Amino acid sequence: MLQAKLNNGKLITLFQYSKMEIEKLRANQQFFCPTCNEKVIIKAGSKTIAHFAHRSITDCQSSDGGEGVYHEQGKLLLYRWLQAQGLNASLEEYIPSIKQRPDIFLRIGKKKIAIEYQCARIPTVNVQSRTKGYLSGGIQPLWILGANLFQRIGRNLLKVDHFTLQFLQQYSRDYLPVMYFFDPHSNIFLTASNLYQTDKNRMIGILNMEKLKQIHFKNIFKISRIQPNLLINEWKKAKYKFRIYHPKRIYGKEQLWYKWLYYKGTHREQLPSIIYLPVPSQYRMVTPPWDWQSRICLGIIDPLPLEGAFSLSTCRYQLQRSISTESLPLIKSPGDPILEYLMILCSLNLIQQLSKYQFVKKREIIHYTHMEDALIGDNKLMDEILKNFKTKYEHDSHLIRYTKY
Numbered sequence: 001m002l003q004a005k006l007n008n009g010k011l012i013t014l015f016q017y018s019k020m021e022i023e024k025l026r027a028n029q030q031f032f033c034p035t036c037n038e039k040v041i042i043k044a045g046s047k048t049i050a051h052f053a054h055r056s057i058t059d060c061q062s063s064d065g066g067e068g069v070y071h072e073q074g075k076l077l078l079y080r081w082l083q084a085q086g087l088n089a090s091l092e093e094y095i096p097s098i099k100q101r102p103d104i105f106l107r108i109g110k111k112k113i114a115i116e117y118q119c120a121r122i123p124t125v126n127v128q129s130r131t132k133g134y135l136s137g138g139i140q141p142l143w144i145l146g147a148n149l150f151q152r153i154g155r156n157l158l159k160v161d162h163f164t165l166q167f168l169q170q171y172s173r174d175y176l177p178v179m180y181f182f183d184p185h186s187n188i189f190l191t192a193s194n195l196y197q198t199d200k201n202r203m204i205g206i207l208n209m210e211k212l213k214q215i216h217f218k219n220i221f222k223i224s225r226i227q228p229n230l231l232i233n234e235w236k237k238a239k240y241k242f243r244i245y246h247p248k249r250i251y252g253k254e255q256l257w258y259k260w261l262y263y264k265g266t267h268r269e270q271l272p273s274i275i276y277l278p279v280p281s282q283y284r285m286v287t288p289p290w291d292w293q294s295r296i297c298l299g300i301i302d303p304l305p306l307e308g309a310f311s312l313s314t315c316r317y318q319l320q321r322s323i324s325t326e327s328l329p330l331i332k333s334p335g336d337p338i339l340e341y342l343m344i345l346c347s348l349n350l351i352q353q354l355s356k357y358q359f360v361k362k363r364e365i366i367h368y369t370h371m372e373d374a375l376i377g378d379n380k381l382m383d384e385i386l387k388n389f390k391t392k393y394e395h396d397s398h399l400i401r402y403t404k405y
């Protein structure tokens with residue numbers, strides 16, 4: 001933390017003092033954590049920013065972001081960046097109504113924003129309770145992750161995990177979720193936007209890097225939409241990898257899925273191309289897209305005769321263990337991955353939507369016997385989806401222009 005309490009209860013912020021002044025303070029004063037009142041010590045080095053840290057491992061909320069130099073430096077740079085723009089920002093301010101102390105508290109007109117710069121992996125419950133606390137106080141939380149948690153694995157590929165996925169944020173229903181990162185060493189602010197989850201640990205998206213001082217705070221929320229070509233090309237690669245992948249060891253849910261496929265008389269190499277398609281709300285599922293999508297295709301649609309009907313609730317019932325029960329307070333859209341998937345199948349004329357929740361089978365699902373055919377079929381199908389996405393994309397961008405002006 002950047003602030004501590006003195007004996008007389010006054011708050012002190014170190015970064016405004018010179019090195020000599022800090023040494024003097026260190027010799028003559030005692031410092032206390034403003035949150036838990038435990039004694040804290042000064043950490044200052046020649047190249048690092050002076051800050052306070054608890055003397056021992058603590059469960060104090062103030063150390064949740066990580067008390068290391070990296071975290072403190074990032075917090076301070078973000079704070080100065082906001083101040084330089086003339087914004088009303090305060091550092092480590094205590095908000096009595098919700099008993100929370102965000103790294104930076106920002107007031108813009110009537111809007112209140114709590115910025116949390118998170119570098120340390122903390123328990124999920126802590127993230128959830130802090131997020132919910134802010135929201136209950138009418139404050140919009142904005143999580144910015146330390147770039148130590150950023151892992152790029154391709155031009156448009158981001159590695160994610162159960163921890164980082166909690167920080168998917170969506171401020172407008174019109175856009176796909178984003179994630180923010182900041183690196184105090186290089187002063188680079190990273191925006192990962194238009195995120196589409198391909199499997200448990202990967203997301204396709206637009207990864208944008210900019211020097212902090214070159215961006216205005218409000219611009220971090222202005223996000224342009226992913227080009228359909230880019231998304232489909234990345235998805236083709238993911239689909240190819242999926243098709244040719246030979247797992248060495250299978251266990252857990254994956255093993256259950258393999259068993260289920262075997263029971264259905266098929267294999268991963270032979271699966272219809274309509275299994276494993278990109279849906280924006282995949283983050284609401286706990287199983288990978290190929291798992292739950294195959295259960296709809298092979299478990300529900302395939303056994304039906306042509307013109308046979310099924311409902312959305314049948315699909316939901318079948319997939320109840322695949323749907324995440326975790327609440328997503330940072331996500332504005334109520335997106336339903338199952339419905340999104342069915343709508344793609346509609347656009348491919350495989351099924352038809354009769355009413356809001358009723359669908360009817362229109363064409364037989366193509367199964368493969370050779371991997372080569374499957375690979376060709378996958379590409380063909382993705383090209384067809386691209387064509388549909390492009391039409392929708394043009395339609396949507398028209399809509400947005402229309403609503404804005």
Ligand SMILES: [Zn+2]
Pocket residue numbers: 033034035036037038054058060061062063
């Ligand atoms: Zn404390």
